[in-house]
Amino acid sequence: MSSSYPILSQIQDAVRYIRTQTDFIPDYAIILGTGLGALAREIAPACVIDYKDIPHSPLSTVESHSGKLIFGTLAGKNVVAMQGRFHYYEGYDMAQVTFHVRVMKFLGATNLFISNASGGINLAFKRGDLMLITDHINLQGANPLIGVNEPAFGVRFPDMSEPYAYSLMALVENAARTEKIHLHQGVYIAVTGPSLETRAEYRMLRMLGADAVGMSTVPEVIVARQMGMTVMGLCIITDECDPDNLAEAKVEDIIAAAAGAEPKLTAIIKRVLALIQ
Numbered sequence: 001m002s003s004s005y006p007i008l009s010q011i012q013d014a015v016r017y018i019r020t021q022t023d024f025i026p027d028y029a030i031i032l033g034t035g036l037g038a039l040a041r042e043i044a045p046a047c048v049i050d051y052k053d054i055p056h057s058p059l060s061t062v063e064s065h066s067g068k069l070i071f072g073t074l075a076g077k078n079v080v081a082m083q084g085r086f087h088y089y090e091g092y093d094m095a096q097v098t099f100h101v102r103v104m105k106f107l108g109a110t111n112l113f114i115s116n117a118s119g120g121i122n123l124a125f126k127r128g129d130l131m132l133i134t135d136h137i138n139l140q141g142a143n144p145l146i147g148v149n150e151p152a153f154g155v156r157f158p159d160m161s162e163p164y165a166y167s168l169m170a171l172v173e174n175a176a177r178t179e180k181i182h183l184h185q186g187v188y189i190a191v192t193g194p195s196l197e198t199r200a201e202y203r204m205l206r207m208l209g210a211d212a213v214g215m216s217t218v219p220e221v222i223v224a225r226q227m228g229m230t231v232m233g234l235c236i237i238t239d240e241c242d243p244d245n246l247a248e249a250k251v252e253d254i255i256a257a258a259a260g261a262e263p264k265l266t267a268i269i270k271r272v273l274a275l276i277q
Contacts, residue, residue, distance in 0.1 A: 010055070011056075013056055014054050017054055017055050018103070018107065021049055022046060022047035022049075022071055024046045024047055025107070027110060027111065028074075028077055028111045029079070029081075029109035029113070029229070030114075030269070031081075031112070031220060032083055033115045033217075033258070034238075034254065034255060036115050037066055037084070038259065038266065039081065039262065039265065039266045039269065040066075040068075040081055042074055043081060044072045044073045044074070045070055046072045049068065049069045051067040052067065054069070057099060057100070058086045058092050060084035067083070069082060074270060075271075075273035076274065077273045079273075082100055085097075085216060085220070088140055088142065088192055088193075088215070089194040094143065094146070095144065097144065097219050097220070098144045098220055098223040101223045101229075102153065102223060102227065109229070110230065111229060111232075112220070112221070113232050113233075113269055113272075114217055114224075114232070115233070115236070116214045116233075116234075117235070117254055117257070117258040118213060118236065118237055119213045119241040119249075120211075120241055121202060121206050121210045121211055121213055122206075123240075125211065125237045127257050128236070128257055129182065129184055129236075129237040130182070130265060130268070131184040131211060131212050131237060132169060132176075132234060133187075133217075134185050136187060136189065136190065136221065136233075137187060137208060138218045139189055139192075140192050144219045145222060145226060153227055158225050159225075160222070160225060164231050167230075171272045171275050172232060172272055175267075175272045175275065179264070181264045181268060183268075184237075186211025187210050188212050188217060188233065189208065189210035189212070190213075190215065190216065190217060191213060192215065194215065196249055199246055202241045202242075203243050213241065214235065232272070234268065234269075236262070236265060237257075237261075238255075238257040238258050238261075239254060
């Protein structure tokens with residue numbers, strides 16, 4: 001079938017532009033979530049490109065999302081980091097939300113490390129804790145693969161029996177032990193937002209098997225898996241979602257909690273990269 005999917009030509013335009021700025025080939029793509037941009041300072045930069053300069057790129061509209069692609073080395077590995085991501089609630093469609101995942105794959109990245117700020121559904125989770133994502137549930141009411149299937153992106157019906165690589169989970173556990181960081185494991189559930197959940201909704205999400213809730217990550221992971229990327233996911237728990245003891249959640253507090261726990265996330269990602277042979 002000949003390609004009629006416009007997003008492919010847009011991605012090719014973006015890749016061509018980026019190649020006029022750098023010939024850097026990343027092996028690892030990193031998505032930095034809300035309040036988690038500080039990891040970018042750890043990257044020895046080879047090139048930094050603003051989203052606004054990349055053809056067809058969406059622009060970050062959320063506080064704490066800078067809106068840059070950073071190419072460089074981290075723990076001796078070639079990486080490209082998204083300093084700022086896109087959300088369905090910003091009004092973008094799923095193709096736009098996942099645009100840079102496809103771009104980073106076309107630039108050479110074969111692994112995706114994805115992070116986010118999440119609410120803790122599991123009552124054992126406390127603000128500032130980290131959770132390794134072992135699986136996810138999509139409650140966003142949409143899937144980024146809906147529409148014309150573009151063979152250049154992968155198969156029509158990608159298998160999702162292992163969305164988060166067991167091999168990388170083992171490395172994350174090893175890294176957390178080495179760094180003496182307490183690490184939870186659990187299921188991440190994605191909702192649309194941007195309103196936070198009601199008490200009844202938190203109870204429902206717990207009944208569905210969720211340990212943490214957020215407004216991102218799942219679309220990017222679906223696209224990454226379709227394109228054959230190996231994925232690792234980490235959440236920073238920024239608020240405690242106990243429906244029986246629910247305190248008002250403020251955006252500035254969520255960002256502060258993410259930023260406060262970010263050094264632990266940075267330490268784990270750097271250690272995992274160092275462990276990979």
